[in-house]
Amino acid sequence: MLVQSVSVIGEIDARVARVLAEALNVDEADVTPGATLRGDLGAESIDFLDILFRLEHEFGIRIPREELFPEAIFRDDLEFVQGGRMTDKGLAELRTRMPFADLTGFEGDRRLTAVPDLLTVDLVSGYVAWKLGRGRPAPVASSSAP
Numbered sequence: 165m166l167v168q169s170v171s172v173i174g175e176i177d178a179r180v181a182r183v184l185a186e187a188l189n190v191d192e193a194d195v196t197p198g199a200t201l202r203g204d205l206g207a208e209s210i211d212f213l214d215i216l217f218r219l220e221h222e223f224g225i226r227i228p229r230e231e232l233f234p235e236a237i238f239r240d241d242l243e244f245v246q247g248g249r250m251t252d253k254g255l256a257e258l259r260t261r262m263p264f265a266d267l268t269g270f271e272g273d274r275r276l277t278a279v280p281d282l283l284t285v286d287l288v289s290g291y292v293a294w295k296l297g298r299g300r301p302a303p304v305a306s307s308s309a310p
Contacts, residue, residue, distance in 0.1 A: 176296070180289045183218045187211060197286035205285075219288070225295050232291050233283065234261045250274040264294035 177197070185192040188205050201207040207215070216227045244254030255274065259267060265287055270278060 176293050177289045179222055180219070180292055181285065183222050184215065184285060184288065187214045187218050195285050197284065197289070199285045200281050201283045201285070201288070202280045207283075215288075219292060223292055223296065225292070227295070231261070232288070234258065245276055248276050250276060250279075264290045266290075 181192055181195040184190075184195050184201070184205065188201075188207055188211060190205050194205065199205055201211075201215075212229070212233050216229060216232065219225070220227050241254070244251055244257055250258065250270075255267070255271065258265075258270075262282075265282060267282070270282055
């Protein structure tokens with residue numbers, strides 16, 4: 165059963181890579197798991213809508229924009245962001261909104277400007293697997309609250 169699970173995940177990864185390469189007009193070889201959508205692959209705001217549409221079509225799923233790309237939610241909420249950094253409450257909210265994401269690397273930094281770096285190819289693949297109920301669960305992050 166583990167082999168089947170790994171092959172399903174591999175199939176999802178390959179399909180996501182193809183979708184991202186087509187949407188962003190980049191070579192599929194550049195679409196590596198750690199590549200960030202904005203920084204490495206050059207995605208712009210309009211591209212995210214195209215990516216959502218293509219993923220929905222490819223996998224037969226419905227993707228609310230704020231579910232996969234929630235960064236705009238935190239921009240003006242003082243409970244979530246103070247001094248350009250995400251608060252404990254903001255981080256907890258991000259975990260709630262993105263249960264498929266590994267946020268362990270973000271915990272120590274928390275700069276709002278670092279949120280786009282969370283949007284990697286691997287995150288998108290993990291999201292699709294999670295949405296299809298075949299997901300790779302994200303590691304449980306430790307709480308940084310005292």
